[in-house]
Amino acid sequence: MADATDYSDDVVAVPLRHPARWIFGGLAALLLLSFIYAVASAKSIQYELVAKFLFDHRILEGMVVTLYVTVICMVCGATLATLLAIMKLSENPIQRWLATGFIEFFRGTPLLLQIVFWGYLGIIFPQLVLGVPYTDIVFLSGDTSDLIPALVAGIIALSLNEAAYSAEIVRAGILAVDGGQVEAAKSLGMSSSYTMRKIVLPQAMRVIIPPMGNEFIGMLKNTSLLQLIAVAELYTAASTISSANLAQIELLIVSGFWYLVMTTVLGFPQRALEKRYGRGFESVGGRAAPRAFKVGRR
């Protein structure tokens, strides 16, 4: 019988060769290099202009606007989405109908249209009054364009649209939590709102975060649509410059570069969040699972 210290029968095999990988890898590299060469050698692109405007203060200021509009819209959107998802799963039919109606409406119309609508709200309602109807009590009144400037209109439009889309993501996350969890919580005397906050949502987060990362990136890029209502975000800044110096392609490269940087950087907090909400699940679907697919030598 072989004992544990006898290594003479260790499996030390010559690894399987993968010639197809090398062929495809070579082809892909070739294509990529020729594309880079074509772009780099294009006479029509003035790279000194790209370099000049890459750190232009208007571009950097636009980036700041893009970032904070994205964060505000995602926070408002996700909060409202959670509310909508809970309403849609409610036993109360009125809540279900309200949530469904909201989601259908904001998913069913183009985002572009919604942005323009909020941006030009002042044309439909020149004056806004907030108060108690049929009384003289008025909390707030004034011109729509003063109360809802373009930036606020843009944030409202993007947040509401985001809420409608992510409501379904949150709902899917809630539905993914095992029903036994709610029963256990009930049997301990927890109320349904406590159960939702402490038991269901923390577990749903695991399912919610990856698609929400997608939504975040989508939101970051969708802020460029606010150019239509003249919010000074990154794309607006780039197009304002290019309409003056006619260097459209160069400024598209500048803004494209920064969008890519921002979406890449935003991937890091997502991984941290996934780790945070993956606690307790490691051996089920987290870090331990992929190991089974890896083959290694001792």
Place this chain on the structure above:
Amino acid sequence: MTELMVDARSVRKSYGTNQVLNGISLTVEQGEVLCIIGPSGSGKSTFLRCLNHLESINGGRIYVNDELMGYRQVGKVLHELKPKDIARQRQSIGMVFQRFNLFPHMTALQNVIEAPIGVAGVSSDDAKKLGLELLAQVGLADKADHYPAQLSGGQQQRVAIARALAMKPKLMLFDEPTSALDPELVGDVLDVMKSLAKAGMTMIVVTHEMGFAREVADKVVFIDKGLIVEQGTPKQVLDNPKESRTKAFLNKVL
């Protein structure tokens, strides 16, 4: 002087046209251990879930600790209780599930102290102290910081028992607590349940563990097709069953 802990009066339950419980009446006195046995689909788990109003009943009445479960009776009219009143009733009834249902995102200790802190309003220091005591009581003092996924089935079920005990229940319901366990892990869970019974806890246990029923139960009830077929002491029901259906069932499981 003994007191009634559970008083179930002709409890009926149906899902649509499917009648699951056909009028079950039984009583459990304080400190008593009742084991419910019966074939799968007989309604024994459903009955248990009716006791803490996880399922609402269609007929009969259930009193736990002299309180009507799930309803308020005014004259002859029943009114549904508010969710928070039902939640309050459930606080004095602990439940242990077949599939443990531990909260996977919390450590063993967090599982135990979540309800005392969040529901009963115990301070977090006191809850922690109580939680560690209870984990020690079920033999898992060293696993307090482990997540459920890092524990064996038997350990998870013992954490689940500690979690239910943390609310200081007057009654404990066990729904086939060992059915999802590997055979060699069953003993540890049953030992914990035995010591609970010895300490005077009122328990209702739906189980297939005839050995446990014989050793610990004060009373055994055999349920089939939503009705009590036979009840009595373990000796009467398990060793000298009168009804042919009880005999047939016991022949299969023993």
